Structure formats: C-alpha cells, structure tokens
Amino acid sequence: ATGCSQPGDVGTKSVAFDARIVAADSEPQNWLSHGRTYSEQRFSPLDDIAAGNVGGLGLAWYHDLDTFRGQEGTPLVVDGVMYATTAWSKIVALNAATGERIWQFDPEVPGSAGLHACCDVVNRGAAYADGRLFFGTIDGRLIAVDAKTGTKVWSVQTTDPETSQAISGAPRVAKGKVFIGNGGADQGVRGYISAYDQSTGKLAWRFYTVPGEPGKKDGAASDEVLERLARKTWSGDRYWQIGGGGTVWDSIVYDPDFDRLYVGVGNGGPWDRGIRSNGEGDNLFIGSILALDPDTGEYIWHYQETPGDQWDFTSTQQMILADLTIDGTARQVIMHAPKNGFFYVIDRKTGKPVSAETFVPVNWAEKVDLATGRPVVYPAARYDKAGPFLASSGGWGAHNWHPMAFSPQTGLVYIPAMQVPMRYATDGSFEYRPGLLNLGVGTGGKLPEEAAAIKAMLGAFQGRLIAWDPVAQKEVWRAERDSPWNGGVLATAGGLVFEGLADGTFRAHDAKTGKELWRFEAQQAIMPGPVSYAVNGVQYVAVMVGKGGAYNLAMPGFSRPDPRIPGRIMAFKLGGTAKLPVKAKADVPPFQPSDEKFTAAQIAHGDALFNSTCGACHGAGAQSIGVLPDLRRSGALANGDVWRQIVIDGMLSDNGMASFAKYLSPADAEDIRAYVNDRARVAKGAEKP
Numbered sequence: 219a220t221g222c223s224q225p226g227d228v229g230t231k232s233v234a235f236d237a238r239i240v241a242a243d244s245e246p247q248n249w250l251s252h253g254r255t256y257s258e259q260r261f262s263p264l265d266d267i268a269a270g271n272v273g274g275l276g277l278a279w280y281h282d283l284d285t286f287r288g289q290e291g292t293p294l295v296v297d298g299v300m301y302a303t304t305a306w307s308k309i310v311a312l313n314a315a316t317g318e319r320i321w322q323f324d325p326e327v328p329g330s331a332g333l334h335a336c337c338d339v340v341n342r343g344a345a346y347a348d349g350r351l352f353f354g355t356i357d358g359r360l361i362a363v364d365a366k367t368g369t370k371v372w373s374v375q376t377t378d379p380e381t382s383q384a385i386s387g388a389p390r391v392a393k394g395k396v397f398i399g400n401g402g403a404d405q406g407v408r409g410y411i412s413a414y415d416q417s418t419g420k421l422a423w424r425f426y427t428v429p430g431e432p433g434k435k436d437g438a439a440s441d442e443v444l445e446r447l448a449r450k451t452w453s454g455d456r457y458w459q460i461g462g463g464g465t466v467w468d469s470i471v472y473d474p475d476f477d478r479l480y481v482g483v484g485n486g487g488p489w490d491r492g493i494r495s496n497g498e499g500d501n502l503f504i505g506s507i508l509a510l511d512p513d514t515g516e517y518i519w520h521y522q523e524t525p526g527d528q529w530d531f532t533s534t535q536q537m538i539l540a541d542l543t544i545d546g547t548a549r550q551v552i553m554h555a556p557k558n559g560f561f562y563v564i565d566r567k568t569g570k571p572v573s574a575e576t577f578v579p580v581n582w583a584e585k586v587d588l589a590t591g592r593p594v595v596y597p598a599a600r601y602d603k604a605g606p607f608l609a610s611s612g613g614w615g616a617h618n619w620h621p622m623a624f625s626p627q628t629g630l631v632y633i634p635a636m637q638v639p640m641r642y643a644t645d646g647s648f649e650y651r652p653g654l655l656n657l658g659v660g661t662g663g664k665l666p667e668e669a670a671a672i673k674a675m676l677g678a679f680q681g682r683l684i685a686w687d688p689v690a691q692k693e694v695w696r697a698e699r700d701s702p703w704n705g706g707v708l709a710t711a712g713g714l715v716f717e718g719l720a721d722g723t724f725r726a727h728d729a730k731t732g733k734e735l736w737r738f739e740a741q742q743a744i745m746p747g748p749v750s751y752a753v754n755g756v757q758y759v760a761v762m763v764g765k766g767g768a769y770n771l772a773m774p775g776f777s778r779p780d781p782r783i784p785g786r787i788m789a790f791k792l793g794g795t796a797k798l799p800v801k802a803k804a805d806v807p808p809f810q811p812s813d814e815k816f817t818a819a820q821i822a823h824g825d826a827l828f829n830s831t832c833g834a835c836h837g838a839g840a841q842s843i844g845v846l847p848d849l850r851r852s853g854a855l856a857n858g859d860v861w862r863q864i865v866i867d868g869m870l871s872d873n874g875m876a877s878f879a880k881y882l883s884p885a886d887a888e889d890i891r892a893y894v895n896d897r898a899r900v901a902k903g904a905e906k907p
C-alpha cells in the first residue's frame with residue numbers, strides 16, 4: 219500500500235540505510251525520515267492508540283527548548299532516541315520515552331542571518347542515515363553530526379552568504395547522497411537543489427531551476443535542459459539580473475520505485491511577471507515539480523502547475539507517493555496540494571496529470587485542462603496586465619508547508635487547508651534592493667486598527683482540515699478551524715488523524731468521519747506535523763509547539779501578545795499524567811508613543827519604508843501578532859538615539875535584528891520611527907480602558 223516496496227538500484231555507501239527506509243513499515247516503532255517513509259505519507263502503522271481509547275491520551279513528557287521563535291520541525295525517532303531541529307537551526311537528541319536531553323548541537327547561526335530568512339528562522343527537520351544526522355541552517359550550511367554524540371562530522375556552505383538564501387527545509391538522504399535546497403525567491407535569488415556526498419560533504423551535483431545569465435554555463439546538471447527547454451520561456455534580462463526565483467525550500471522526495479528524485483520548485487522572483495519577464499512566458503521551471511536522476515541530477519521530466527506564476531504559488535508543498543486504483547487501473551502517483559489550490563494526482567512515470575480539482579474555492583483559474591496539463595487562468599488574475607487583483611487564496615496558499623497525511627486504510631488525504639485573500643498590484647516604482655524583499659508587487663492596503671473591525675476582517679481568513687478522496691477528487695469531511703495557519707497532520711492505523719492548531723490545541727479526529735475525539739490545551743500555536751513512535755512497546759504521539767513562521771510574523775491584526783513561552787516538544791501516551799507549567803499571564807507593555815512632532819511627509823515615507831522593509835517580520839501596518847516585538851509597544855520608540863542604534867548600528871543583532879545600515883539611512887530610520895509612533899498613537903487612542 220505504500221507504493222514504495224522496491225529498493226531499486228542503490229549505491230554502495232548506504233545500502234543498509236536506504237533499505238531500512240524503504241522497509242520502514244517493518245519497524246513502525248521508528249520515524250526514520252521526514253515523512254516517515256520515502257513515500258512521505260505520514261501514516262503510522264501503530265494502532266495501540268485508537269478511536270476507542272484516545273480519550274485516555276495524556277501528556278507523557280514535555281521538553282522546553284531554548285528559543286522562543288517558531289517551531290516547524292518533524293522530529294525523527296530512531297531506536298528510542300528522538301532528534302529534533304529547532305528555530306535557529308539547532309538540533310537536540312532526547313530520550314524518546316522520557317524527554318531527557320542526551321545532547322544538543324548549536325551551529326551558532328549569527329543573529330544577523332535572520333535577515334536572510336524570508337519567513338522566520340525556522341527549521342523543518344533533519345535526515346538520518348548510518349549513524350549521522352544531516353540538517354541545514356539559516357545561514358546556508360548543511361551540517362552532518364554524529365547521532366550518538368552530537369559532534370560535527372562535516373559542514374559545507376551550500377549558499378552564497380552575501381545573498382538572502384536561507385535553509386528552512388529538511389534535507390533528504392538516498393543512495394549515499396544528501397539533497398538540499400534553500401529559500402529566498404521573494405528576496406530575489408536563483409533557485410537550485412544540490413546533492414552532497416553523505417560521507418564527505420563533497421558536492422556531487424547541482425541543478426538550477428531557472429536559467430542564469432545568457433551565454434554563461436553553470437557547469438551544473440541543469441545546463442543542457444535550461445537552454446533546451448527553459449530559456450525560451452523567459453523574456454528580457456531582469457529575471458537573471460534579479461534571480462528569477464524557483465527556490466527549492468521544502469519538498470524533495472526520493473522514489474525508490476523509479477529511482478528518481480521529485481523536487482518541488484517555488485515561485486517566480488520578483489512576483490510580478492511584468493517586471494520579471496515582460497509579462498511573457500511560462501518561466502520554466504518555477505511552480506513546477508521536477509523529476510531528476512538522484513545520482514547525476516540529470517533532468518527526467520517536469521510538470522508545471524502554475525505557468526508564469528505571479529501569485530507566489532509555490533509548488534514546494536510536500537509530495538506524497540502512493541499507488542491508487544483509478545478507473546480500474548493501478549496507478550503509481552504523486553499527490554500534491556500546492557499553494558494554488560488544486561489537488562493534483564500526477565503519474566510518477568510520465569509526470570502527466572491524471573486529475574486536478576480545487577480543494578478550496580479559487581479565483582485565479584477556472585480549471586486544469588488535462589489535455590494540455592495547463593490551468594485556464596482568469597484574465598483578471600493577470601494583474602500585471604489587468605490591474606489590481608484580489609486572490610483567494612493568495613500567496614499564503616490554499617495549503618502551505620504544513621504537511622498533509624494519507625491513510626491507506628481510509629484512502630483519504632488529510633489537508634490543512636486555508637482560504638486567505640491577498641491583494642496584488644504591480645509596484646510601479648519597483649527598484650531591486652539586493653538582499654531585501656523584492657516582490658515587485660504591493661500586497662497591502664490599509665488595515666483597520668479597531669478591535670471590532672479587525673475581528674470582522676478576520677472572518678475572511680479561514681482554515682480547515684479537509685479529508686480528501688484523491689480518486690474521486692472530492693471532499694469527504696471537513697473540520698472548520700477558527701483561523702488559518704494550522705499545523706501539519708499525522709494519520710495512524712488506529713483510525714485517527716492528529717493535528718495541532720493555531721489556537722494552541724492539539725486534536726485527534728476519527729479518520730473516517732472527522733468527529734473530534736480528543737483535544738489537549740498546548741498553550742501555544744502548533745504548526746508542524748506530529749509523529750508517532752514506540753519505545754518498549756508503548757506508543758507515543760509527539761509534536762513540536764511554538765508560534766511563528768511567515769504568516770504569524772507578517773500578518774497583522776491579532777495583536778494578541780502571548781506570554782513568552784519557549785518552544786516545546788510534547789509527547790503523549792495512553793494514561794500519560796504529566797502537566798504543563800501553568801501559563802503565565804501575558805506581560806503586555808503599553809503602547810508607548812512619544813509626543814514629538816513628526817511631519818506628514820516623514821510619516822508617509824516611514825509608512826512606505828516600514829511596509830516594504832520591516833513588515834515581513836514586525837507585521838504589516840506595524841501590528842504584530844506577538845512573535846517578534848510589537849514595535850508600537852517598544853520602549854525605544856520614544857528615543858531616537860536608541861532606535862537608531864538598533865536599526866542602523868545593529869545593537870540587537872545577536873537577537874536576530876540585523877543592522878539595516880546597508881539599506882537605510884539614519885534619516886530613513888527616523889522616518890520609520892515617525893510612522894510607528896503614529897501607529898502607536900492611533901492604537902492607544904483605539905484602546906478601550
């Protein structure tokens with residue numbers, strides 16, 4: 219049922235470990251790789267915890283992490299030891315039965331590298347092979363550590379440290395190689411995936427997803443196909459001067475049935491196709507799945523889900539491999555629910571779509587024409603030609619990186635889905651600013667600051683867990699959530715699906731009916747996918763907890779400063795009796811505007827600068843959800859000297875607030891202060907006593 223039963227032609231270095239991941243179902247007590255098996259179904263065959271007894275599930279242990287930023291990791295569990303990567307690219311080994319720490323390795327990512335991370339300093343996980351763990355860092359290193367001791371074996375720089383390339387995703391291992399990409403398409407970089415020798419860290423091959431400077435060869439596996447297929451789908455020079463995008467920031471899957479690697483490719487950069495490519499062309503291979511030879515990186519096939527993407531519709535979302543019977547025929551397929559809102563079933567052999575239907579309502583395309591494989595795009599969605607466009611869902615995705623799960627028992631895929639509108643308008647005054655966000659698009663508009671208006675607006679932001687029948691291409695059940703950005707999903711042979719929510723609860727549903735059977739108050743938002751494993755015959759379900767990620771940094775309006783609780787790993791078992799410490803009351807500083815007089819021109823200039831330079835982390839409109847400081851409540855707001863020392867001199871660089879001296883003048887910093895001060899005044903005035 220996993221669709222991944224043939225080891226294929228494995229290399230010499232890690233036959234033993236490849237075979238172990240291929241046969242992962244024979245050791246269900248372990249969670250050996252990111253999606254548990256190479257098929258990445260996130261289905262645990264363990265069934266001691268089941269629909270009939272899940273009410274008795276309790277906390278077995280929790281482990282506090284030493285960071286307060288977002289946690290997105292899927293821990294691995296190998297023979298009773300849990301390995302989890304955390305915010306700031308650290309990795310910790312715990313006794314999986316007790317939560318006791320065995321070791322921690324801190325790659326000491328400089329705080330200033332936080333500037334290169336588009337979407338929080340998160341890390342989604344490690345890969346394990348032959349007694350070593352492999353993981354990436356925000357400053358672009360791929361590191362191997364010894365699983366017993368946590369000592370470094372090798373480390374290699376996979377990116378240009380001068381650019382905004384940052385690794386948030388989990389590497390994968392197969393055939394003696396470690397595969398890794400990076401993020402940065404929104405800042406203006408050129409995407410690629412690299413393969414490193416597992417034992418030495420030496421680069422084996424690299425594949426660029428988009429063409430570079432014309433006439434210049436990269437000496438990479440992609441050279442031939444980029445000229446043969448991709449180059450002619452781009453126009454002008456700005457794409458290669460700025461980067462073009464197409465970053466490989468999350469999903470990479472090895473398929474032992476076909477001995478292939480599938481690579482999810484990200485959005486175009488800058489977003490606006492008018493700026494990027496004169497409004498022309500499909501811009502291969504952005505918004506695509508690429509099939510590559512794992513030994514050489516050689517191109518096999520591609521399927522472009524979002525030709526000429528201009529909505530940040532990445533195809534990096536997790537891929538699930540499965541064998542399905544469709545119209546009486548056995549098909550080996552990839553199941554994919556990328557940001558663009560279509561659920562694709564794709565033939566693994568040919569890369570051709572078998573079917574594609576929307577899993578939430580979408581307004582950018584009418585349908586996918588299966589004869590050509592192309593979406594039928596509504597003219598209004600082409601904002602580079604037709605003017606501002608309000609998409610639902612937009613760039614936050616109908617589904618983002620939060621992993622979905624597939625249960626071979628129910629035949630259903632469980633998708634953490636979203637409907638989040640986003641407005642797109644060509645930025646007529648776009649100028650490329652190396653290292654910073656380079657979207658070429660205004661996504662904003664003014665937002666209300668009054669609590670009631672914010673509440674009303676949030677009604678348009680929806681999240682739901684959807685059980686999807688991939689054969690019939692239709693929804694079977696749904697569980698509505700109060701907001702988007704809920705966590706990844708785990709399906710188990712106990713007939714359960716587990717999901718952590720943005721509201722800080724961890725829940726179990728009946729996999730067949732969707733009925734909620736259990737919930738736990740975890741005190742903090744949960745984003746990543748849970749795992750299940752067993753130690754000494756006892757089944758556990760574990761999940762990492764900690765608010766953050768792109769949406770929680772940038773999306774305003776919630777202004778719900780939570781108490782500072784560190785990130786945590788929580789593990790549950792039947793009869794577990796551990797208790798979380800009592801949640802402290804949030805210590806909310808007041809809005810702290812100063813009485814200084816700023817001019818309207820200063821405030822307007824500060825508005826433009828803040829929302830293009832600062833808002834991705836400190837919240838659009840200076841309204842913070844509380845992961846990073848709400849600057850309207852900052853003690854530095856009333857003190858121009860301290861403000862400048864932070865923004866220009868990098869006083870808080872170690873905390874992740876890099877110096878912006880490269881991008882902003884002291885006068886710019888002062889104008890930003892004028893703007894935030896203005897927002898703080900408005901917020902103070904709107905506050906109810």
Ligand SMILES: O=C(O)c1cc(C(=O)O)c2c(n1)C(=O)C(=O)c1cc(C(=O)O)[nH]c1-2
Nearest residue numbers: 337340386401402403404465467484767768
């Ligand atoms: O274009 C890119 O290179 C890139 C990278 C990342 C990342 O590395 O985390 C994200 C995105 N894009 C993105 O579009 C997105 O919605 C997103 C959400 C998150 C997150 O961790 O919450 N990362 C990213």
